Amino acid sequence: MATPKALLLAVLGCACFFSAILAARELSDDSAMVVKHERWMAQYNRVYMNDVEKAQRFEVFKANVKFIESFNAASNRKFWLGINQFADLTxxxxxxxxxxxxxxxxxxxxxxxxxxxxxxxxxxxxxxxxxxxxxxxxxxxxxxxxxxxxxxxxxxxxxxxxxxxxxxxxxxxxxxxxxxxxxxxxxxxxxxxxxxxxxxxxxxxxxxxxxxxxxxxxxxxxxxxxxxxxxxxxxxxxxxxxxxxxxxxxxxxxxxxxxxxxxxxxxxxxxxxxxxxxxxxxxxxxxxxxxxxxxxxxxxxxxxxxxxxxxxxxxxxxxxxxxxxxxxxxxxxxxxxxx
CATH class of the missing domain: 3.90.70.10 (Cysteine proteinases)
Structure with missing residues (x-):
């Protein structure tokens, strides 16, 4: 029979394992979003002044893409949204x-x-x-x-x-x-x-x-x-x-x-x-x-x-x-x- 300490260690181990999976998934999602942003920039000839502006625009872009995908995923919509030229604007x-x-x-x-x-x-x-x-x-x-x-x-x-x-x-x-x-x-x-x-x-x-x-x-x-x-x-x-x-x-x-x-x-x-x-x-x-x-x-x-x-x-x-x-x-x- 496992001791309380062993059970605690097992639970903590599982938590760390799943946290690592979630972190890896978020990193993968971010990497995919970076690729999507780069392709979008090329499509619309979007150029930023520096890396700071690019990082700020990426966050706006990411939030907008998530909004668009969430909207389109809902049922009973009569229209849909797209990642257009305004995707990096609040x-x-x-x-x-x-x-x-x-x-x-x-x-x-x-x-x-x-x-x-x-x-x-x-x-x-x-x-x-x-x-x-x-x-x-x-x-x-x-x-x-x-x-x-x-x-x-x-x-x-x-x-x-x-x-x-x-x-x-x-x-x-x-x-x-x-x-x-x-x-x-x-x-x-x-x-x-x-x-x-x-x-x-x-x-x-x-x-x-x-x-x-x-x-x-x-x-x-x-x-x-x-x-x-x-x-x-x-x-x-x-x-x-x-x-x-x-x-x-x-x-x-x-x-x-x-x-x-x-x-x-x-x-x-x-x-x-x-x-x-x-x-x-x-x-x-x-x-x-x-x-x-x-x-x-x-x-x-x-x-x-x-x-x-x-x-x-x-x-x-x-x-x-x-x-x-x-x-x-x-x-x-x-x-x-x-x-």
Whole structure:
């Protein structure tokens, strides 16, 4: 029969054995994560100033990867996350560079009219995708400049110009960043789509992107020949997805959303669903709607974070949720330019 001392030694021995196994496993996991980080750095051409910054970024990367893997492992998800170009940024850092940088647009909106008011919902197509109709330019990338508002407004304008004239122009977001500075908009520090439309009307249109290229920072306002114009803009009735559907069936629409959530940061595919906020801090464009294979209805959105984010730069968000403000507040402040 074993003595108490022998039993204690046996227990301690087992504890040490299992601790050693766990330590070895953690070391192995860390080694695998280091390899994953190195491959990610090569994929996105990420270079750090020194070993200290690299070590700090590795810890952020590791935490984000674990969050992504944990999210994707859960059952009954309608969408999934991916290790994209934002994987070494904390959520606070991501918010500071990719959304409106703390800019809060005015919620007060004067009456503009809504030309699609009397359109019958029953008469609308079941699926709309303005890409298939040639009214959407390729995905763009705003970089480190918080001017999502300009990309959203331009995407909506590019759409209505194509619908009205038959010509698709890639228009200049940089012109808005540099020149729309006397209203609410603040260049790379944030802005508002309605304010952009007001500027474009007063400016007599916008230049081609090829003439006035994007530089992802605030610049000095220049004058180039305008290639496209709009005559006005209208606001979609707030908190009314049926009204938004009427508008999107007829043209791409600028939409404001709460885009700072971690799931938004790492969205990779599927129909975004579940809970998210309504702190409107990001501008995108609604370019269609449809129904996924599992029956989930969705809005099709164009973003401005490059093609390595989301579904090659695009996003699907659940449509017709009980909350009248819509997924991430998408139904709160939609608007569109008019020809």
């Amino acid at each position: 959520n606070d850092e991501f918010r500071a560079t990719k959304t409106n940088k703390g800019f809060h647009p005015s919620m007060a909106r004067g009456p503009t009219g809504f030309r699609y008011e009397n359109v019958s919902i029953d008469a609308l197509p079941m699926t709309v995708d303005w890409r298939a109709k040639g009214a959407v330019t390729p995905i763009k990338n705003q970089g480190q400049c918080g001017c999502c508002w300009a990309f959203s407004a331009v995407a909506a304008m590019e759409g209505i110009v194509k619908i009205s004239t038959g010509k698709l122009f890639s228009l200049s977001e940089q012109e808005l960043v540099d020149c729309d500075i006397n209203g609410e908009s603040q260049g790379c520090d944030g802005g508002e789509m309605d304010d952009a439309f007001k500027f474009i009307i007063k400016n007599g249109g916008l230049a081609n992107e090829s003439s006035y290229p994007y530089i992802a920072q605030d610049g000095k306002c220049k004058r180039y020949k305008n290639v496209a114009t709009i005559k006005g803009y209208e606001d979609v009735p707030a908190n009314d997805e049926a009204a938004l559907m009427k508008a999107v069936a007829n043209q791409p629409v600028s939409v404001a959303v709460d885009g700072g959530d971690r799931t938004f940061q790492f969205y990779s595919g599927g129909v975004m669903s579940g809970s998210c906020g309504t702190d409107l801090d990001h501008g995108i464009a609604a370019i269609g709607y449809g129904t996924a294979s599992d029956g989930t209805k969705y809005w099709l959105m164009k973003n401005s974070w490059g093609t390595t984010w989301g579904e090659n730069g695009f996003l699907r968000m659940e449509k017709g949720i009980p909350d009248k403000s819509g997924m991430c507040g998408l139904a709160m402040q939609p608007s569109y330019p008019t020809e």
